[in-house]
Amino acid sequence: MWTIPNILTILRICSFPFLIWLILQERFVGAFILIVAAGLTDLLDGVIARAFNQQSDVGKILDPLADKLLSTTLYTAFSLKGVVPPWLGALVIGRDVIISLGALVLVLLDMKVTISPSTLGKQTTGIQVVAVALALLSVLPYVGPFVQAPGAIEIAFYTTGVFTLASGIDYISRNLKEYEKGMFLKDVYRPVGDNA
Numbered sequence: 178m179w180t181i182p183n184i185l186t187i188l189r190i191c192s193f194p195f196l197i198w199l200i201l202q203e204r205f206v207g208a209f210i211l212i213v214a215a216g217l218t219d220l221l222d223g224v225i226a227r228a229f230n231q232q233s234d235v236g237k238i239l240d241p242l243a244d245k246l247l248s249t250t251l252y253t254a255f256s257l258k259g260v261v262p263p264w265l266g267a268l269v270i271g272r273d274v275i276i277s278l279g280a281l282v283l284v285l286l287d288m289k290v291t292i293s294p295s296t297l298g299k300q301t302t303g304i305q306v307v308a309v310a311l312a313l314l315s316v317l318p319y320v321g322p323f324v325q326a327p328g329a330i331e332i333a334f335y336t337t338g339v340f341t342l343a344s345g346i347d348y349i350s351r352n353l354k355e356y357e358k359g360m361f362l363k364d365v366y367r368p369v370g371d372n373a
Contacts, residue, residue: 261308265337269305272348295344
């Protein structure tokens with residue numbers, strides 16, 4: 178539990194309330210510094226885990242959880258401040274909620290399945306990060322005018338929306354297939370004499 182990568186991940190998660198506060202107070206320079214620090218710790222904990230063989234089951238849960246929380250934090254706060262369109266914030270947050278609820282349902286149904294992140298899911302995460310980074314840079318003093326090229330940020334937003342929707346549909350589809358396979362296996366391997 179208390180390996181260096183896990184501690185870095187926990188510290189990253191603990192920074193998110195401060196990040197929300199900075200964004201809501203429109204202290205975007207401070208928010209940018211904190212986001213960069215979060216990104217560096219994310220990179221660092223992965224390097225340390227691999228280099229010193231400190232990978233753990235806890236880390237496999239905490240690291241993607243931290244990524245989801247960061248995404249939700251940024252899109253919620255930026256949507257409230259009008260930096261990101263509300264429809265995009267709702268789409269990103271809604272997808273994360275659906276993914277979390279889907280995982281919970283599988284656990285409650287005792288489906289012992291683990292769905293690895295798809296290529297589309299990884300691409301979506303990357304595009305979401307780029308879009309929110311552009312949105313943040315666009316409101317920074319001195320930097321904003323260079324980022325606010327006509328249509329550039331809008332293209333990033335709509336591209337993010339399309340990928341987010343597509344990856345959400347893909348996730349639901351793959352979960353349904355795993356659910357049906359799990360139910361089939363339960364039926365096939367039902368103990369003899371079990372009439373339930």
